[in-house]
Amino acid sequence: MALSGLSRHWRPHPVKASASGMARRRGFWERVHLDPWLLGMLLVLMGAGLVVMYSASGQRIDTVISQGVRFGVALGVMVVIAQFSSATLMRWALPAYLLGVVMLIAVELVGDTGMGAQRWLVVPGVIRFQPSELMKLAMPLMVAAYLSRRELPPRLGDLAVCALIIGAPVVLIAKQPDLGTSLLVATAAIFVVLLAGLSWRIIGLLTALAAAALPLLWMNMHDYQRRRVLTFLDPNSDPLGAGWNIIQSTTAIGSGGVLGKGWLEGTQSQLEFLPERHTDFIVAVLGEEFGLVGMLTFLLLYLLIVCRGLWLAAEAQETFGRLLAGSIILTFFIYVFVNIGMVSGILPVVGVPLPLVSYGGTSSVTLMAGFGILMAIHAHRRLLPR
DSSP states (O other): OHHHHHHHHHSHHHHHHHHHHHHHHHHHHHHHTOOHHHHHHHHHHHHHHHHHHHHHTTSOHHHHHHHHHHHHHHHHHHHHHTTSOHHHHHHHHHHHHHHHHHHHHHHHHHOEEETTEEEEEEETTTEEEOHHHHHHHHHHHHHHHHHHTSOSSOOHHHHHHHHHHHHHHHHHHHTTTOHHHHHHHHHHHHHHHHHTTOOHHHHHHHHHHHHHTHHHHHHHSOHHHHHHHHHHHOGGGSTTTTTHHHHHHHHHHHHTTTTOSOTTOOHHHHTTOSTTTTTTTHHHHHHHHHHHHHHHHHHHHHHHHHHHHHHHHHTOOSHHHHHHHHHHHHHHHHHHHHHHHHHTTSSOOOOOOOTTTSSOSHHHHHHHHHHHHHHHHHHGGGGSOO
């Protein structure tokens, strides 16, 4: 009897305390408008990326610290953007788009040149950045805002307007020249249009038009861009020139085997055979030092982030939020696919960094701003009537 009475008095308290603690934690994340699961996976990815960066940079701790600071800024941007409602984001669509176009025109007129391309704007003593990165968010933001005010699925007239919205910035970016980024910006907007509910007949027509435009695209490509495509088809045609990058990257990945050579033990990367190893080709460092197991671990983490992002997008309660959130997370997947594809030799080299792993400030801020928009759309859905 005594034990029975003690049991009745003792058991409920931990349960109540546990439930209260869970409610407090849930309440905290709701107040700051962040998704703890997505945030946790992003932090793990960035932390693992810094480990790979230390090796890829030639064990330069200053590079790792610089990247860590950039990640900190990117996280701050994400938290700030997550506080805004979908209505506020929609109001920003047109100003952000116009600002992006104006800056792209400024790049054309007075942009800073590096590595043979005119892609940057410089504020002396303050910042050097690529306006094309802003368009990765401004473009889908603008297209989603436009289509959400129209009857869906979109009609041909609406598609023509979307083509104009997409075309001007894409052409300006391609002229820098930066064909890879221009295609990614266009892809982000195209995802919005596809998610708006196009019929298969229209999708087939647009695909046929795109295929017919390929010869025109080829004729307007720069010589180095054509060489990249030809090298993709046959890397050994110029093993010491245009084919060098892809030959060295595939050699590095293949030499890693299943378990890899060990952290800091890669030969292709540490002996500097592998170019751009801390930026576009950092996957080759990962594959050489951590092997197939390491690469699959990173791929699993990316897959979990994409799945969580798609779930958050599906939870959106309004058209604008669903279109924009879906486009953001699908574009993130494309970044991962294109980078790994070009480094492993299944896609041409287009200069796309591996998200939140490759060295870079503007790209990290843009990516985390996108996740901030995703979290904002999810957090503020509770304010809408169900």
